[in-house]
Amino acid sequence: MVFLYKTAKVYATFLKLLGYERGIRSFIDRLVLDCPKGSRILDIGCGSGIVGLRLMERLPGSTLLATDLEKNFLKETLSNARERNIDERRITVGLSDVSDPEQVTLLNGSSLVLQDHSFDIVAVGGVLGYSRDQVATMKALMRLIKPGGYLVDLEMNEQPIGKIISTWYNCRPVPSSIMIRTIENEGNNVTVIPFGVRDFPANLTRVGIVARMGLRKVRNVFGKSPIDMQASQN
């Protein structure tokens, strides 16, 4: 296991002190997401929950299933939610490997098999690089999303600092070109949204890959996708 993952509390505190968590939150706040009230969010490899919890705060009435390979991170996500006054009844946590995202073991030991097309948003941040087969995993993630729902991947970027940190974390990030091809081949719309200086220091290591399921036709008719338009307005 990566050194910083050994103690979830140390990892979470480190991200807060560096301003990294603030940077991730600032990026998420600029995403224009057309989601229904009561949306279901899945955050895989949730770590301290910074991606899933911020999406929840943005979407009233939403619920979150946060999963990770490490139990201590699930507890940290719940602790982070309490700090942010998010009602814990809106959150479920469970153990899961990103390579088999539909298989979840809840903390009480019971198993959950996630159904296809059952989430409005599937979020992954800096975790696809730990999957056994990145393309197969991406396809499995997309199957879990409802038509019109989103894949929000805050992926490790291909810049020098991103590459160094990925190596340090023993993570093999997915090149954006492979992500785009895999998402589009499945008939979905995708936009690469770079992190900006206002998201510092997260801009040094992350890139946003945001895909909307089943909207390829819109790109053909208007030339630009809804996500492209939203990204350029921000």
Ligand SMILES: C[S@@+](CC[C@H](N)C(=O)[O-])C[C@H]1O[C@@H](n2cnc3c(N)ncnc32)[C@H](O)[C@@H]1O
């Ligand atoms: C770099 S952290 C990212 C945390 C959070 N998603 C974020 O964006 O800041 C990677 C997380 O992935 C988890 N992880 C590592 N390998 C995993 C796997 N095979 N399946 C699921 N989670 C994994 C780690 O325990 C850690 O919480």
